[in-house]
Amino acid sequence: MFDNFVVPDLLPAAPEIFVAVMALAILLIDLFVKDSRRTAIFALTQLTLVGAAVIQFMTSTGEVSYTFSNMFVDDLMSDLLKLFLYMTVLVVMFYSRGYVLDREPMNKGEYYVLALFATLGMMVMISANSFVTIYVGLELLSLSLYAMVAMNRDSVVSTEAAMKYFVLGALASGLLLYGMSMIYGATGSLEITGIAERLYAGDANKTVLVFGLVFLVSGLAFKLGVVPFHMWIPDVYHGAPTSVTLFIGSAPKLAAFAIVMRLLVNGLITLAQDWQAMLIILSVLSMAIGNLAAIAQTNLKRMLAYSAISHMGFMLLGITTGVVSGDARYALNAYSSAMFYVVAYVLTTAAAFGMILMMARAGFEADHLDDYKGLNRRSPWFAGILLMVMFSMAGIPFFVGFFAKFSVLQAVVAAGYMWLAIVAVLFSLIGAFYYLRVVKLMYFDAPADDSPLQATTDMRILISANGLAVALLGLFPQVIMSLCAYALLRSL
Numbered sequence: 001m002f003d004n005f006v007v008p009d010l011l012p013a014a015p016e017i018f019v020a021v022m023a024l025a026i027l028l029i030d031l032f033v034k035d036s037r038r039t040a041i042f043a044l045t046q047l048t049l050v051g052a053a054v055i056q057f058m059t060s061t062g063e064v065s066y067t068f069s070n071m072f073v074d075d076l077m078s079d080l081l082k083l084f085l086y087m088t089v090l091v092v093m094f095y096s097r098g099y100v101l102d103r104e105p106m107n108k109g110e111y112y113v114l115a116l117f118a119t120l121g122m123m124v125m126i127s128a129n130s131f132v133t134i135y136v137g138l139e140l141l142s143l144s145l146y147a148m149v150a151m152n153r154d155s156v157v158s159t160e161a162a163m164k165y166f167v168l169g170a171l172a173s174g175l176l177l178y179g180m181s182m183i184y185g186a187t188g189s190l191e192i193t194g195i196a197e198r199l200y201a202g203d204a205n206k207t208v209l210v211f212g213l214v215f216l217v218s219g220l221a222f223k224l225g226v227v228p229f230h231m232w233i234p235d236v237y238h239g240a241p242t243s244v245t246l247f248i249g250s251a252p253k254l255a256a257f258a259i260v261m262r263l264l265v266n267g268l269i270t271l272a273q274d275w276q277a278m279l280i281i282l283s284v285l286s287m288a289i290g291n292l293a294a295i296a297q298t299n300l301k302r303m304l305a306y307s308a309i310s311h312m313g314f315m316l317l318g319i320t321t322g323v324v325s326g327d328a329r330y331a332l333n334a335y336s337s338a339m340f341y342v343v344a345y346v347l348t349t350a351a352a353f354g355m356i357l358m359m360a361r362a363g364f365e366a367d368h369l370d371d372y373k374g375l376n377r378r379s380p381w382f383a384g385i386l387l388m389v390m391f392s393m394a395g396i397p398f399f400v401g402f403f404a405k406f407s408v409l410q411a412v413v414a415a416g417y418m419w420l421a422i423v424a425v426l427f428s429l430i431g432a433f434y435y436l437r438v439v440k441l442m443y444f445d446a447p448a449d450d451s452p453l454q455a456t457t458d459m460r461i462l463i464s465a466n467g468l469a470v471a472l473l474g475l476f477p478q479v480i481m482s483l484c485a486y487a488l489l490r491s492l
Helices: 011-032 039-059 076-101 109-126 131-149 156-187 192-201 206-224 232-239 242-249 251-267 269-295 300-320 331-359 380-394 400-414 418-444 457-475 478-491
Strands: 065-067 072-074
Touching: 011 039, 011 065, 011 072, 011 109, 039 076, 039 109, 072 076, 076 109, 076 242, 076 251, 076 331, 076 457, 076 478, 109 131, 109 251, 131 156, 131 242, 131 251, 156 192, 156 206, 156 232, 192 251, 192 269, 206 251, 206 269, 232 242, 232 300, 242 251, 242 300, 242 331, 251 269, 251 300, 251 331, 269 300, 269 418, 300 331, 300 400, 300 418, 331 380, 331 400, 331 457, 331 478, 380 400, 380 418, 380 457, 400 418, 400 457
Parallel strands: none
Antiparallel strands: 065 072
16 A cells, blocks of 8 residues: 655755654643743743754755655745744744733743744745645644634733634635635646646636636735735734734744745746736735724724735735736846845834833733833833834835835836836825824823833843844845845746
8 A cells, every 4th residue: 555655855844843843842841841931941942943943054955846745845935934934933932021921821831832833834834835735834823823812811802802813714714725626626736836837738727717816815815914804903913912913913924925926926827917916906905004094093003903904015016016918027026025025024023013012011011102102211222223113114214114115116117017106105105104103202202101111131132133133134135135036036
């Protein structure tokens, strides 16, 4: 029975295997280590992420390699995105440490184990070359996040957010599965590369394909959190514990970008004109509703939630303008600008939520805009850090967010979509209002509390490094831009 069994090459999946083994080991160790602060568990989690990054770097060949019957792909795009992923989760866990210790229901080993399983799900999504692998990675990520949102069992708001996320997430998974099944029915293949070959050869029913594509794009739009599939974002961002909101708002964006690239660009590029039209609508609606709704918010987490919707809409512009009328000469420029945008967004989001976590303490979430009044009087340094983050998100020169927006707009104009670039700039100008409102509160309003800002040394150092990275990468954006372009050149 096992005569035809071929042992798969495990080397490309070595980081995934390492993270899975360590997550299970940490789960067992937590049973025996009686430490109320969970210091050993926290340290092991961070070491796991560092170890995964080292293994990823050591096993990267720079070539495209397939394993597990072509269901798993290892290429430079996946290597680079995973390295950004490890770094993001590492920083998120550091930021979360003090917040979790202050809240007894969350101060458990399961918090760190769930974060590792969510990371494993994202790693699988980034390297998926099959509908099956994408779905396994996606569900591993989603189920871990549902549990993390509900970890603070004493909070009614968190429990409600988890229920909403779970119900809407199940609906989105159903849409995605239905779309995948229709595309499988039309092409007879579950492999993304196999689907691309069948479509190129013209061996597929176009009507069934387009129907499948609509459901597929709808499922992806939910995972990205773009309009009209954005309903869960503000409630989940607001209701989830802030450390979990930071996790949801940062790392999964890298994995979502990867599956959009794998499915639409690698697999369904011959249907580009169909999905481009859908993405343009999603993008314009997201920039419009995201920026306009954010203006009305008084809660900083909800404001950043609507901001996330508009940013994902902006990122989709890069993916939309890769292929124009069957001409792929703009592809590398457009896709690398979208990848750079995601990386820049994750970096600035980590710093924004890091500030909220640093100001939060037991019984106080620091998530209202009024909590930031007069921050400059309490701590000029951290007010300056938050100012840089807000300027970067608004796309003001010379921060990393400006160059991220500029690179996407350049790709849009080069592809001939001048009207789309004008719409994007207009909504960015509207968006600048609510970011600058935070700056106005910090520098021109009187503080409700004059006491100096209290924070641990490691938190102060990490927030400072994160904020300075936003500024420095704005001055030298070509480092990350070149990495993204090279990785995509060697992978697509």
